[in-house]
Amino acid sequence: MSERFSPVLFSILCFGIAVLYIPILVLIGYSFNASALVNVWGGFSTTWYWELLHNRPILNAAALSLEIGIVASSGAVILGTLAAIALTRYRTFRGRLLLTGMVNAPLVMPEVITGITQLLLFVAMLQSFGWPHRGFTTIIIAHIGFCTAYVTITVQSRLQSADRSLEEAAMDLGSGPVRAFIDTTLPIIAPALAAGWLLSFTLSLDDLVISSFVSGPGASTLPMVIYSKVKLGLSPDVNALASIIIVLVGGCVILAGYVMRRAERKRLLEIQMADR
Amino acid sequence: MNAGTDALEPRRRRSFGDFMERQGHWLIIAPPLIFLIAFFLIPFAFALKISFAETAIHVPPYTDVFSISPDKHINVSLSLANYKYLLTDEVYAVSYMYSLRTAFFSTLICLLLGYPMAYAMSRSSKATQNILLLIIILPFWTSFLLRVYALEGIIRENGLLNTALLRFGLIDHPLKIMRTTVAVYLGIIYSYLPFMVLPLFATLEKLDHTLLEAAADLGNPPWRAFLDITLPLSMPGVIAGSMLVFIPAIGEFVIPSLLGGPDNLMIGRVLWDEFFNNRDWPVASAVAIAFLVLLAGPIALYQHYHVKDMES
Numbered sequence: 001m002s003e004r005f006s007p008v009l010f011s012i013l014c015f016g017i018a019v020l021y022i023p024i025l026v027l028i029g030y031s032f033n034a035s036a037l038v039n040v041w042g043g044f045s046t047t048w049y050w051e052l053l054h055n056r057p058i059l060n061a062a063a064l065s066l067e068i069g070i071v072a073s074s075g076a077v078i079l080g081t082l083a084a085i086a087l088t089r090y091r092t093f094r095g096r097l098l099l100t101g102m103v104n105a106p107l108v109m110p111e112v113i114t115g116i117t118q119l120l121l122f123v124a125m126l127q128s129f130g131w132p133h134r135g136f137t138t139i140i141i142a143h144i145g146f147c148t149a150y151v152t153i154t155v156q157s158r159l160q161s162a163d164r165s166l167e168e169a170a171m172d173l174g175s176g177p178v179r180a181f182i183d184t185t186l187p188i189i190a191p192a193l194a195a196g197w198l199l200s201f202t203l204s205l206d207d208l209v210i211s212s213f214v215s216g217p218g219a220s221t222l223p224m225v226i227y228s229k230v231k232l233g234l235s236p237d238v239n240a241l242a243s244i245i246i247v248l249v250g251g252c253v254i255l256a257g258y259v260m261r262r263a264e265r266k267r268l269l270e271i272q273m274a275d276r
Numbered sequence: 277m278n279a280g281t282d283a284l285e286p287r288r289r290r291s292f293g294d295f296m297e298r299q300g301h302w303l304i305i306a307p308p309l310i311f312l313i314a315f316f317l318i319p320f321a322f323a324l325k326i327s328f329a330e331t332a333i334h335v336p337p338y339t340d341v342f343s344i345s346p347d348k349h350i351n352v353s354l355s356l357a358n359y360k361y362l363l364t365d366e367v368y369a370v371s372y373m374y375s376l377r378t379a380f381f382s383t384l385i386c387l388l389l390g391y392p393m394a395y396a397m398s399r400s401s402k403a404t405q406n407i408l409l410l411i412i413i414l415p416f417w418t419s420f421l422l423r424v425y426a427l428e429g430i431i432r433e434n435g436l437l438n439t440a441l442l443r444f445g446l447i448d449h450p451l452k453i454m455r456t457t458v459a460v461y462l463g464i465i466y467s468y469l470p471f472m473v474l475p476l477f478a479t480l481e482k483l484d485h486t487l488l489e490a491a492a493d494l495g496n497p498p499w500r501a502f503l504d505i506t507l508p509l510s511m512p513g514v515i516a517g518s519m520l521v522f523i524p525a526i527g528e529f530v531i532p533s534l535l536g537g538p539d540n541l542m543i544g545r546v547l548w549d550e551f552f553n554n555r556d557w558p559v560a561s562a563v564a565i566a567f568l569v570l571l572a573g574p575i576a577l578y579q580h581y582h583v584k585d586m587e588s
Contacts, residue, residue: 009399012392013408016473019389019466020415023426026436030429083308090301095309101579102312108519108578110527110571112544113564116551117319120326120561123336145315148308177300199417206419209529209544213551223421230425230534242422253417257410 024246031239048240057225058241065205065222068136072143073200077193079144080151080200087152088159106149115213118142122214134216142214143207147200154199158192159185188267191260198256202249320568327561328354338558358562368563371541372570378457378542379525382464386472386521387514389465394476394513395506398483409477416470424534427466431459431535455537463531468524472517479513480506512581519578523571543567 031049035042052058083103087096106114122138125131132138162185170180208223215221229238329338343351362368397408415423430436431453438450453459483506491501529544536542547567551560 009392009396012389013396016389016393016469017411020412020469022436023430023466024415024418024423026429027422027426079308079311082304083312086301086305086308090305093301093305095305098317099305099309099312102316103308104579105575106316108523108575110524110544110567112527112529112547113568114316114319116547116560116564117323118315120322120557121315121319124322127336141315145312148312152308202417202419206421208421209548223419226421226425227530227534230421230428238425242419242425246418246422249417249419250414253414254410 027239028243028246031236031243033236033239036236048236049244051237052240052244055237057220058222058237061220061222061225064136064219068139068143068221069201069204072140072204073147073197075140075144076147076151076200077197080148080196081155081189081193083148083152084155084159088156103149103152106146107153111207111209112213114146115142115210118145118210119213134214135219138214138216139211139219139221142210143200143204146207146210147203150199150203151193151196154196155189155192158189162188191263195256195260198252202253205245205249320565323561323564326558327358327565328356329558329561330355330357331556331558336557337555355558358559359566361559362562362566367541367546368543368566371543371546372567374540375526375528375542375544378460378464378540379522379528382461382468382525383472383518383522385461385465386469387518390469390472390476390517391514394473394480397473397477398480405481412470412473412477416474420467421530423467424463424530427463428454428535431462454535455540457536457540459535459537460532460540460542463535464521464525464528467531468521471520475516475520476510476513479510479516483509515581516578519574519581523574523578526571527567 032044032046033040033042034045034047083099086093087100087103090096118138118141119134122132122134122141126133132141164185166184167180170184171177175183206223207221208227211221212224212227215224226238226241229235325341326338329341331337332339339353339355341353343353345351393412397405397412400408428435432438433450433452433454437453438447441447442450453462487505487509488501491505492498496504526542527544528542529548532540532542532545533548536545543563547560547563550556550563
């Protein structure tokens with residue numbers, strides 16, 4: 001396709017992109033502001049970054065969020081991959097419609113509703129079984145819930161394009177179904193698993209509303225701490241923290257995109273070589 | 277010894293294999309199905325139950341709906357008080373209508389801004405497309421909370437926008453945007469724009485451009501070809517994008533809470549306040565259930581289109 005579109009379209013595209021990026025760039029710029037006043041530029045400084053290192057509540061919250069993010073996204077990758085396999089491979093089974101609905105609903109379900117309903121379940125469970133206590137465990141369960149949806153959709157689209165005949169060939173050659181899957185299909189969907197894990201991790205790291213509902217006393221995740229600080233107004237150390245998170249996540253996404261594209265190109269090349 | 281096991285092996289394997297053949301798929305289906313039923317579906321049953329309870333001062337802060345009396349009868353005490361309360365106190369109806377209106381107009385603006393963006397992207401070369409796609413996807417991965425916070429830095433009274441406008445002499449006094457309805461609109465548009473652009477781009481990219489060329493060859497002006505061909509064919513993207521903005525925007529909490537003022541009562545914020553500030557769990561549950569019932573239509577519509585899209 002040649003590049004031919006009107007200057008109007010081009011300027012709207014640029015405007016839209018500027019709208020998306022300017023606030024973030026300004027935020028990163030202000031994180032290097034020496035002045036504690038948000039509207040005065042006091043010169044370049046990294047004070048607020050050093051300050052973060054001594055901020056116990058923020059460090060604790062960051063550690064908790066990272067821990068929850070790693071556990072929840074790993075759990076979500078397992079459940080989401082199973083759900084994606086179920087939905088692409090088995091066309092008819094009891095509960096298929098239910099599973100499809102439950103996998104897609106979290107994408108559009110308002111977080112306040114998911115949060116409050118899950119909290120009520122956890123409270124009832126605690127009353128009846130004495131488990132789980134509100135905090136780390138309940139946040140992880142809740143995060144696995146909505147992350148599974150995103151993993152399923154990511155893996156599902158990849159699985160649909162995977163050639164099932166490779167797996168059947170492996171089984172004809174004597175591999176068991178699990179072995180055949182691991183040897184043929186898994187390498188093809190591996191980039192989707194990685195992408196699903198990363199997406200889950202960032203979603204988990206970012207979640208405020210659901211975590212606030214299902215969390216208990218003493219378990220404050222990073223977004224909860226940021227929210228309570230931001231509620232009181234702009235603060236320079238939040239600028240620094242936000243910049244770190246944005247640059248880290250952005251860097252990971254670009255890197256992941258690069259790795260996935262390279263893997264894809266290599267795979268296509270190998271297919272071409274094999275065809276020759 | 278060896279011969280014995282070898283003789284046994286094939287039989288055991290076959291029956292196990294048969295079992296796997298017939299029922300093995302449940303090993304794959306069951307874990308996600310059971311997990312989601314337990315932690316996504318069943319919670320709604322609890323919310324429904326507690327929405328019929330009454331507020332009480334103990335832990336947890338509501339009365340039992342089902343109780344077993346000493347003579348082994350199950351007593352059910354359903355209280356409709358919470359739902360009556362939702363109908364009598366007008367704050368709920370007002371906030372629901374306000375949420376709908378805000379979500380509707382922000383979706384419309386997102387569509388008007390996002391459609392040309394997606395269209396321009398779909399007409400670029402493949403290499404440019406990949407870069408543009410990354411540019412649009414990146415904010416989607418960036419923390420939602422932090423992006424809302426970043427927007428505050430632009431639109432607050434001494435923020436970048438006012439500073440720039442004052443410097444260029446376009447205004448005399450700083451515009452009051454923070455804590456107004458405008459801020460809520462800006463917040464939603466800014467946060468949800470990628471959700472609109474991506475599905476639109478996905479459908480526009482697949483569009484067969486020879487159709488447009490044919491229309492042009494037959495003497496149709498470009499706007500005519502757009503209305504007759506491009507727009508109808510991109511409807512799935514328009515619907516998917518609009519739903520992905522509209523539905524979550526209705527229930528939005530962070531944006532009205534951080535950018536809006538006290539009048540910008542969106543339903544998500546009302547539910548939050550009911551739960552955290554008033555600690556009235558039964559009323560909060562009733563709000564959630566009523567809200568869900570009202571959302572069922574749009575969600576079903578989204579599911580319908582989405583599932584059809586995934587199957588094809």
